[in-house]
Amino acid sequence: MSLVDPNDSLSGGPExxxxxxxxVTSLALKQRAGxxxxxxxxxxxxxxxxxxxxxxxxxxxxxxxxxxxxxxxxNWIFHPTTNIANTAxxxxxxxxxxTTTLILCGLAVAFAFRSGMFNIGGQGxxxxxLFVANWVGSDLAGMSRLPHVLLAIGAxxxxxxxWAGIAGFLKATVGAHEVISTIMLNWVAxxxxxxxxxxxxxxxxxxxxxxxxxxxxxxxxxLPVFWGDPQLQGLHVxxxxxxxxxxxxxxxxxxxxxxxxxxxxxxxxxxxxYGGINVKKNLIxxxxxxxxxxGLAGGLDMLGYLFHFGQSDIPVSSVGFLGIAVALLGRNxxxxxxxxxxxxxxxxxxxxxxxxxxxxxxxxxxxxxxxIQGLVVLFIGADVLILYVWNARRFLxxxxxxxxxxx
Amino acid sequence: xxxxxxxxxxxxxxxxxGVIANDDVSFDVRRGEVxxxxxxxxxxxxxxxxxxxxxxxxxxxEILLHGKPVSFNSARDAIHAGVGMVHQHFMLIPVMTVAENxxxxxxxxxxxxxxxxxxxxxxxxxxxxxxxxxxRALVSEITVGQEQRVEILKALYRGAEILILDEPTAVLTPxxxxxxxxxxxxxxxxxxxIVFITxxxxxVLEIADRITVLxxxxxxxxxxxxxxxxxxxxxxxxxxxxxxxxEKAPATPGDVVLSIGDLHVRDDRGIxxxxxxTFDVRAGEIVGIAGVDGNGQTELIEAITGxxxxxxxxxxxxxxxxxxxxxxxxxxxxxxxxxxxRQRRGLxxxxxxxxxxxxxxxxKPPVAxxxxxxxxxxxxxxxxxxxxxxxxxxxPLTRAGGLSGGNQQKVVVAREIARDxxxxxxxxxxxxxxxxxxxxxxxxxxxxxxxGRAVVLVSLELEEILSLSDRILVIYEGEIVxxxxxxxxxxAIGLEMLGGREHEAA
Numbered sequence: 029m030s031l032v033d034p035n036d037s038l039s040g041g042p043e044x045x046x047x048x049x050x051x052v053t054s055l056a057l058k059q060r061a062g063x064x065x066x067x068x069x070x071x072x073x074x075x076x077x078x079x080x081x082x083x084x085x086x087x088x089x090x091x092x093x094x095x096x097x098x099x100x101x102x103n104w105i106f107h108p109t110t111n112i113a114n115t116a117x118x119x120x121x122x123x124x125x126x127t128t129t130l131i132l133c134g135l136a137v138a139f140a141f142r143s144g145m146f147n148i149g150g151q152g153x154x155x156x157x158l159f160v161a162n163w164v165g166s167d168l169a170g171m172s173r174l175p176h177v178l179l180a181i182g183a184x185x186x187x188x189x190x191w192a193g194i195a196g197f198l199k200a201t202v203g204a205h206e207v208i209s210t211i212m213l214n215w216v217a218x219x220x221x222x223x224x225x226x227x228x229x230x231x232x233x234x235x236x237x238x239x240x241x242x243x244x245x246x247x248x249x250x251l252p253v254f255w256g257d258p259q260l261q262g263l264h265v266x267x268x269x270x271x272x273x274x275x276x277x278x279x280x281x282x283x284x285x286x287x288x289x290x291x292x293x294x295x296x297x298x299x300x301x302y303g304g305i306n307v308k309k310n311l312i313x314x315x316x317x318x319x320x321x322x323g324l325a326g327g328l329d330m331l332g333y334l335f336h337f338g339q340s341d342i343p344v345s346s347v348g349f350l351g352i353a354v355a356l357l358g359r360n361x362x363x364x365x366x367x368x369x370x371x372x373x374x375x376x377x378x379x380x381x382x383x384x385x386x387x388x389x390x391x392x393x394x395x396x397x398x399x400i401q402g403l404v405v406l407f408i409g410a411d412v413l414i415l416y417v418w419n420a421r422r423f424l425x426x427x428x429x430x431x432x433x434x435x
Numbered sequence: 436x437x438x439x440x441x442x443x444x445x446x447x448x449x450x451x452x453g454v455i456a457n458d459d460v461s462f463d464v465r466r467g468e469v470x471x472x473x474x475x476x477x478x479x480x481x482x483x484x485x486x487x488x489x490x491x492x493x494x495x496x497e498i499l500l501h502g503k504p505v506s507f508n509s510a511r512d513a514i515h516a517g518v519g520m521v522h523q524h525f526m527l528i529p530v531m532t533v534a535e536n537x538x539x540x541x542x543x544x545x546x547x548x549x550x551x552x553x554x555x556x557x558x559x560x561x562x563x564x565x566x567x568x569x570x571r572a573l574v575s576e577i578t579v580g581q582e583q584r585v586e587i588l589k590a591l592y593r594g595a596e597i598l599i600l601d602e603p604t605a606v607l608t609p610x611x612x613x614x615x616x617x618x619x620x621x622x623x624x625x626x627x628x629i630v631f632i633t634x635x636x637x638x639v640l641e642i643a644d645r646i647t648v649l650x651x652x653x654x655x656x657x658x659x660x661x662x663x664x665x666x667x668x669x670x671x672x673x674x675x676x677x678x679x680x681x682e683k684a685p686a687t688p689g690d691v692v693l694s695i696g697d698l699h700v701r702d703d704r705g706i707x708x709x710x711x712x713t714f715d716v717r718a719g720e721i722v723g724i725a726g727v728d729g730n731g732q733t734e735l736i737e738a739i740t741g742x743x744x745x746x747x748x749x750x751x752x753x754x755x756x757x758x759x760x761x762x763x764x765x766x767x768x769x770x771x772x773x774x775x776x777r778q779r780r781g782l783x784x785x786x787x788x789x790x791x792x793x794x795x796x797x798x799k800p801p802v803a804x805x806x807x808x809x810x811x812x813x814x815x816x817x818x819x820x821x822x823x824x825x826x827x828x829x830x831p832l833t834r835a836g837g838l839s840g841g842n843q844q845k846v847v848v849a850r851e852i853a854r855d856x857x858x859x860x861x862x863x864x865x866x867x868x869x870x871x872x873x874x875x876x877x878x879x880x881x882x883x884x885x886x887g888r889a890v891v892l893v894s895l896e897l898e899e900i901l902s903l904s905d906r907i908l909v910i911y912e913g914e915i916v917x918x919x920x921x922x923x924x925x926x927a928i929g930l931e932m933l934g935g936r937e938h939e940a941a
Contacts, residue, residue, distance in 0.1 A: 283807060295785040
C-alpha cells in the first residue's frame with residue numbers, strides 16, 4: 029500500500045524499485061498517472077456505490093446528488109454573488125467553513141504520512157487545540173483583539189503539537205507504535221474534555237452551573253468574519269489561514285531542509301541515518317508539526333464560529349477522523365488535500381440540511397458522508413488492487429490457451 | 436550426459452512499454468546439464484526465465500518441453516510441467532518450519548497436515564541430493580544459505596525436472612556457494628536440468644556445461660563451457676574488450692589518515708563482533724579487509740562511520756580522535772562511505788538522483804541556507820556529477836530506484852567522492868554489479884587512491900581484495916588474523932579467513 033506519494037516534490041512516484049531501463053520509466057509514468065487516477069476512480073466508485081444505497085431506499089440517486097450539490101452551495105459557481113442573503117452563497121460559506129477544518133485535519137495526517145507515520149490522533153489533537161483556545165479565549169477577556177487572537181491560536185497550535193509530539197516521543201524512545209499511542213491519546217483528550225466542561229469542571233459555564241458547557245470566548249478573541257453574519261456562523265478569516273497552511277505544507281516539505289529530512293526518514297530511515305540525519309529527533313518533530321495542524325484546526329473552529337463547547341459535543345465530533353480520508357484521497361499532497369477537503373466539506377454540509385424527504389431518506393442523508401468516507405478509505409487502501417486491475421486488462425486481452433502439456 | 440533436449444525456447448520476444456526485454460531469444464536445455472544464462476543486468480535473463488516459469492507471456496516465439504509446444508499461464512502450470520524456479524529473493528514463511536514450507540500448497544489430502552510424513556519425505560529428498568537442512572527448524576532461525584536449500588527442496592518436492600536458479604550465489608558466502616555447486620552436481624548426476632542465471636564469469640566456468648550469453652535482450656551465442664575463457668565471455672556480454680584485471684601503479688603511501696586502536700564493537704544483540712581491532716590506513720593506499728561474511732566487517736565499518744557506538748578503543752581521523760562520534764560528525768571530519776547495501780542504506784530509492792546526491796549536505800551551503808533548500812542548485816550539481824561519473828538511465832530528477840544497480844552505485848560513489856573525503860570506505864562496492872560497472876568502479880577506486888585518499892575496501896570477493904588492495908588485512912571472528920603486502924596466494928588468505936591459524940596450532 030503506497031500511502032506516501034511524493035508527486036509534488038523533486039522525487040518521482042512510489043513504484044517498485046529494482047529493475048532497469050525504460051521499463052521502469054514507463055511503470056513510473058503509469059504509477060504517476062495512477063497518482064491522479066486512483067483518487068478519481070475511488071471517488072467515482074464511492075459515489076456509484078452510495079448511489080446504489082440511495083436507490084435501495086427507493087429514491088433517485090441523481091436527484092439526491094443534485095440536491096446535495098446545491099445544498100453544499102456548489103451551484104454558486106453558476107451565478108456567483110457575495111450577497112449572503114442568496115441561498116447558494118450562504119450554503120457555500122458553510123461548506124467552506126467545514127473545508128477549513130478539514131484541510132487542516134487532512135494536513136495533520138498527510139504530514140505524518142510523509143514521514144512514514146500514521147497519525148490517527150488528529151481528533152485528539154483537534155480537541156486539545158479546541159479546549160486550549162476556549163480557555164485562553166474566554167479566560168483572558170480584556171486583552172486587545174490581535175494579541176488575544178494570536179495568543180489563543182498559538183496556544184492551540186502548541187497544544188496540538190505537544191499532544192502529537194507525545195506519540196512521536198514514545199515512538200522515538202521506546203518504540204511505541206504511533207497508531208496505538210495516538211488512538212490512546214484521542215481517548216485521553218476525549219475524557220479530559222468531558223471533565224473540563226462537565227459538572228464542576230474548570231472550563232464549565234461560570235454563569236449557569238447546571239450546564240455542562242463552556243463559557244463563550246470573549247469578543248476580543250473571536251476571528252473576524254469576512255463573508256456572512258458573525259452571529260449566524262459566517263465564514264471567518266481562518267479559511268485563508270487554512271489555504272496558507274496548504275502552501276506552508278508544500279514549502280516545508282519540498283523547499284526546506286527540515287522537509288528533506290522528513291521525507292528521507294519517511295522513505296528510508298536507515299538511509300537517512302547514514303546521511304547524518306537524526307532519525308529519532310525527526311520522528312518527534314514530524315509528529316509535532318502534524319499535531320500543530322490539527323491543533324490549529326481546533327483553535328480556528330473555537331475562535332471562528334463555535335465559541336463554546338459542551339460535554340455532549342465531544343462524542344459527535346469526528347472531523348479529526350475525517351482528516352484521514354481527506355489525506356488519503358489527497359494522496360498526502362497539498363493540492364490533493366485541499367480538493368479532498370472541499371469534497372468532504374461539501375458532503376458534510378450538503379447532506380445535513382434542506383434535503384427533501386422526497387429526494388432522499390432523511391436517516392440516510394446525514395450518514396451518506398460517512399458511507400463515502402468509509403468507501404474512500406477502503407479503496408485508497410486498496411490502490412494497489414485498483415492499479416492491478418487496471419493493468420491486468422492488457423494481459424487479459426491476448427488470451428489464447430494452448431493445450432497444457434501432459435506432465 | 437545424454438543429448439536429449441528437455442526444453443527449447445525459440446524466437447522468444449517480449450516487449451514492455453518502451454523497451455524490448457527479449458528479442459528473438461533462443462536456447463535449449465539438455466537433460467542432466469547445467470546451462471548458464473549469462474548477461475549484464477538488464478540483458479533480459481530474468482524476463483526470459485519469468486516467461487518460462489509462466490509469470491509473463493511472450494509476445495512471440497514458442498516454448499517446447501520434451502519436443503511438445505506448451506503455453507504456461509501461471510507458475511502453477513509451469514510447476515505441473517516440471518519447471519521449478521528459485522528466485523533471488525526467497526519466498527518462505529518465517530514462522531513455519533522447513534518441512535511445512537516445503538509442502539505448502541502441495542499438502543497431501545486431508546484436513547490435518549501429516550507433519551511426520553512431511554518431515555520424512557523432506558528428509559529423504561535432502562539426503563538424496565546432499566541438501567542438508569533440518570526439517571523441523573523454523574525458517575526464521577536458519578541461515579540464508581539454508582533458506583536457499585529449502586527453496587530448492589521445495590521445487591524438487593513439486594517434481595521439478597528443470598530447475599531455474601536466479602542469481603543463486605548473490606546471497607551466499609564463498610563457502611556456501613561452493614557447497615551449492617556440489618548440490619548442483621548431484622542434481623545433474625540424477626538427470627535434472629539446471630538453468631543457472633548469473634553475471635559472474637568465474638562461476639559460469641566452474642559449474643556450467645554450456646553457456647548462453649544474452650546482451651540487450653538478444654541471445655548472442657551459446658558455447659560449451661570447456662574452451663570458453665573469462666575474457667571471451669566478458670567480450671560477448673559487454674560487446675567490447677573488457678579489462679578484467681585492475682591496472683594500477685604501485686602505491687605511494689603518505690601519512691596515516693585513519694587510525695583504529697583496540698576497537699571493540701557489539702552488534703544489536705549484544706554479541707561482541709569486533710574484538711580488539713587495530714590498524715592504520717595511510718593516504719594513497721588501499722587497505723583491503725578480507726573475511727567471510729559475518730566476521731565483524733559490518734560492525735567495524737558502522738563504528739568507523741558513526742552509525743554504531745563502539746564499546747571501547749580509539750578511532751582517529753587525520754590525527755583527531757573521533758571516538759563516540761555521530762554519523763554527522765564522522766561525515767564532517769572527512770569519512771566517505773560507500774555502504775554495502777546501496778538500496779537499503781546508500782540511497783533513498785524514492786528520491787531523485789539530485790536529492791540522493793545531497794544526502795549528506797542537504798543542509799549546507801551552497802545547496803541550502805538557513806534551513807531553506809535550493810532545488811535548482813541540487814539539480815545543477817547533479818547534472819555535473821551525472822556527466823562526470825557517466826551515470827546513465829536518467830537525469831537529475833530521475834528516481835534513484837529506477838536506475839540499474841550499476842548506475843545506482845555510481846550515484847553513491849559520485850556523492851561520496853564529490854565530498855572530497857580524506858578516508859573512503861568502500862564496502863562491497865561491486866556487489867551485484869556486472870562486469871562493465873565493476874571495471875569502472877575498480878578504476879575509480881584506484882584513481883581516488885592515486886589522488887591521495889586513504890581507502891578501506893571491504894569485500895567478500897577475495898578476487899576483488901587481491902586485485903585492488905595494496906595491503907590486505909584478514910578478519911576472522913572480529914580479530915585481525917593476518918596482514919599481507921605484495922604477492923600472496925588466494926589459498927593462504929582463504930585459510931586465514933576460515934580461522935586457519937587456529938587449525939595450524941591444533
